[in-house]
Amino acid sequence: MDVISQLQRQFIDYTSSLYREGYVDDQFSQLQKLQDESNPDFVVEVVSLFFDDCQKLVQNMAQALEQQNVDFRQVDSHVHQLKGSSSSVGASRVKNACIAFRTFCEAQNREGCLRCLQQVNQEYSVLKNKLQQLFRLEQQIIAAGGSIPMVE
Amino acid sequence: MEFEEDSTASKRMKIAENEDPITNKVQFSALIVDDDPLIRKIHSEVLKSLGFQTQVAKSGKEAVDLYRAGANFDIVFMDMQMPVMNGIEATKELRGMGVSTKIVGVSSECSESEIEAFILAGLDLYYAKPLTDANKIIPLIEDLKNKSVPNEGPKKTM
Secondary structure, X not given: OOHHHHXXXXXXXXXXXXXXXXXXXXXXXXXXXXXXXXXXXXXXXXXXXXXXXXXXXXXXXXXXXHOOOOOHHHHHHHHHHHHHHXXXXXXXXXXXXXXXXXXHHHOOOHHHHHHHHHHHHHHHHHHHHHHHHHHHHHHHHHHOOOOOOOOO | OOOOOOOHHHHHHHOHHHEOOOOOOEOXXXXXXXXXXXXXXXXXXXXXXXXXXXXXXXXXXXXXXXXXXOOOOOEEEEEOOOOOOOHHHHHHXXXXXXXXXXXXXXXXXXXXXXXXXXXXXXXXXXXXOOOOOHHHHHHHHHHHHHHOOOOOOOOOOO
16 A cells, blocks of 8 residues: 555544544534635634633633632533534534533532533543644645545 | 516526626625634634625624624624623614614524524524534525515416
8 A cells, every 4th residue: 555545544544533432523524524725724723723712711610610609600601612612613522521511510519510620621632632643644645645535 | 466487597687686797606695793713713614615705793792883884794693692792682783773684593502591582682593503504504595595586475376
């Protein structure tokens, strides 16, 4: 197998694993379909915006949970926002972590919230690494002169 | 009332004002109102891919200000939860100004009562976020195309 085919195979396998393991869902593939010659960096840009969002919101949640008297509605509104963002980009594990988080906000359970915050933090860090790996593979394929295969 | 024969040729002439002279594709304009830059980016791209010219507003107030300054759009996608002026207030404001543009409410996870309040504010339609499903948007485009043909209403059958 030549270099390009090998890289393409790797890309397909890696992408498939991301879906299989629930890191991303169909929403992510919708985003990939929107990328074309007129906006070749669309997915990378959207994903960057998403991770900026994550960082900011996680910080806000942490700050809110540090308060003497925690304003759970405030925490919940940050989680709600993150849930919306993660849902839009197809970051399904992050989204699920947010769903669980909200129940603890509703129950006004600080310990539970802190655990969820850790979970959310973890999920988004892992996803960030995975997607960076995916983008690196894409760049390698392009550098080798190949095209990025569509993964159904 | 006269009903002209609905040939494709006459339809094409009637929608000329929205037509792109180069591609002959009907181009509609959409205003995307959302405080989240991620959503603005995703929705803009989706709509562009379906042939829309898009503009964004970061809050209900920005949307209202655009209209006050004389801007007009074929369709507005209005988020509900925004700071400064939310979607419900903005929709009410626009309708109060006499704006008849099609307004589609878009939001994530609102309660039944919130959705109802949003619709009552003057929405034509409500969709849950995210709006990446072309199947939801294509009927809207068809609707806009039909609107731009002056002869609306059911055809008389002889």
